[in-house]
Amino acid sequence: MSLEITDLTAGYGQLRVLEKLSCNVPTGSILAVVGANGAGKTTLLRAVDGLIPASSGSVTLDGEQILGLATEKLARRGLAHVPENRLVFPGLSVQDNLVLGAWSKPRNAPFDETLALFPRLVPRLAQAAGSLSGGEQQMLAIGRALMSRPKALLLDEPSIGLAPKAVVEIMDVLARLRDSGDMSILLVEQNLSAAFRVADRAIVVAHGRVALEGSPDELMNSPEVRDAYFGGLDAKAS
Template structure:
């Protein structure tokens, strides 16, 4: 579904991503791990077209998307839940969900959203600013589904959340994965990632240095935790 080859990305004169290559098959959850500043978020933003200076190839389905605008990429089915969640604090849950124009063919209707995220139904008239951290994260994940995303980019969805909420987010990711959606996940919590992930890529100084299966990750978990400093 997604194939990246020889991707370089820059912030000004800073060369952040260097010849990055990875792939995500339809229906997979693939996790990107690495230290802070390694280039994880830059990679996600490169996929959605939010990094202006990029070279190489990013193919989504049968289409080359590296030269497309973020709006075009979104309309093709790529959804992004950023690390800061990106919700509008002065709007209520319903308004946050419906502020964009959904794809009528692939977008989840509100009834389906509320079936998978019942807490959002209960909070639908509540201002987003008053939601808990976990509820804000659920809203950040639900919004691209309403818009029609078939491929989700999730940036640190468990950061700052209590363990019981992390478990709930994991259940939601597995739930939406079971519907056929594909996910590229940035996550430092390896224990959480192991519950949802099919494969891993490790990024270091803007380069992909290792690809790991779940079994390999289990064997190397402690050394990776030491490396990540978590």
């Protein structure tokens, strides 16, 4: 089974950002989404998660059409989204943040399993989330998403603003989640080396479309990927 996105077109008002974008994320795999700023990467996640309307296309999760469902219904169907900049509830404790993540499936919350993935959070359960380091807040944001036992996990720039050690820890957790075989992971990242270390496949987004697709090894040294980051493929989108 998988998260499958087909010919997705979406944007903001009259501004069309995605143009018939298609990709597939099989269960038990990570698809990295890379590209220059303004290419449409965050818009892709927001459209899949129902935060902005799509004008056309299809999104299916385990063969079930989910495009157009309200965000809370998507959570119940097994979709979890970790947005950019973490967005934890700073005044609440670490434990309360995690508990809130289980609102859609409170009887089956994987509290112990989540803490096992992020042992640095264990001694901080009573601590206010806003007092954590940036890396710990990102761990908490991902842990909160995992509390709903998602079938598909969307992550927007989880490495942004973090120390290299924290980036390694987080990417190692994503690799463990992938290897568990329980979910599809759609990973938007600007940090190519971090994303390509854990991804099974990758797409380069330019002008709201998939410009290139392949394995990390195929794309890492591609001149087209360098163009996407330094203005060639994405000059009009930035």
